[in-house]
Amino acid sequence: MIAGGSSLDKALIEMSLEDKEQYSKKIMYDVREKYGDDVAIAFSGGKDSTTLLHLVKAAFQEKIPWRVFTIDTGAEFQEIIDFVHKISTEWGFRLITLRNEEAVKSAFPKDRAECCFTRKVIPVNKAITDYRLKALLTAVRWDEHDARTGDLFFTEREYPAHIRVQPLLHFREIDVWAYLKKYSVPYCILYKKGYRSLDCDPCTRKFGAPGPERNGRDQEKDSAMKRLREAGYF
Numbered sequence: 035m036i037a038g039g040s041s042l043d044k045a046l047i048e049m050s051l052e053d054k055e056q057y058s059k060k061i062m063y064d065v066r067e068k069y070g071d072d073v074a075i076a077f078s079g080g081k082d083s084t085t086l087l088h089l090v091k092a093a094f095q096e097k098i099p100w101r102v103f104t105i106d107t108g109a110e111f112q113e114i115i116d117f118v119h120k121i122s123t124e125w126g127f128r129l130i131t132l133r134n135e136e137a138v139k140s141a142f143p144k145d146r147a148e149c150c151f152t153r154k155v156i157p158v159n160k161a162i163t164d165y166r167l168k169a170l171l172t173a174v175r176w177d178e179h180d181a182r183t184g185d186l187f188f189t190e191r192e193y194p195a196h197i198r199v200q201p202l203l204h205f206r207e208i209d210v211w212a213y214l215k216k217y218s219v220p221y222c223i224l225y226k227k228g229y230r231s232l233d234c235d236p237c238t239r240k241f242g243a244p245g246p247e248r249n250g251r252d253q254e255k256d257s258a259m260k261r262l263r264e265a266g267y268f
Contacts, residue, residue: 042176042185046204051212058201059093061187065169065199066099072168074101074161076268077129079110079118080232081221082173085210086202088219090171091125098127100171103161106131107153108138109234117222132157146237147258155266162194169197172268177206178231178247191266198268207247 065073075090077083091098104118122129137152162170189198214221224232228240231248241250
């Protein structure tokens with residue numbers, strides 16, 4: 035599966051939730067077989083990355099075999115911070131916090147895309163290099179943003195060199211919520227307070243259905259998503 039890249043097609047999108055789960059687990063087994071321990075999982079505390087982490091745990095007998103990265107931008111909701119640490123304690127994994135100290139100590143730039151690059155992309159890329167990772171799992175979904183509709187389950191990244199793995203690519207927003215409900219998976223309380231998609235506090239507002247999922251995100255940054263993702267954003 036890894037060698038071929040694995041593109042997303044209509045049949046995968048229309049799978050049952052159970053079949054989507056099994057497909058995601060197959061991806062994880064392939065990653066484990068090919069890259070062993072040289073892998074990390076990105077965990078933001080949002081609904082998608084919580085689903086990804088739970089699927090990893092379910093795939094490997096309730097244990098998470100890889101490093102788990104979370105990013106400290108200096109601007110997270112306190113509810114997100116509390117939730118991330120609660121899950122790391124309850125699920126028994128070692129959480130590694132990534133932080134660009136120089137950027138966090140400085141004032142927030144007016145350019146939101148620049149802010150994301152310095153506070154998120156740079157520390158992630160540094161960690162991939164420092165830990166000599168061969169693969170990074172993220173919770174990217176095809177239907178969340180137009181910039182992701184053409185994504186692959188496996189993508190070779192040149193800088194830093196690694197494989198970007200997206201086991202939830204074929205999930206829809208409705209699938210994520212169905213999964214969380216099916217397995218009684220805890221999720222951040224902010225979703226119950228009117229938030230639909232979570233980013234840093236200054237770049238997120240309450241926004242419910244109907245409408246695009248990320249309408250509550252900062253639109254200046256979202257308009258620069260293609261450029262950010264080319265640099266390593268997910």
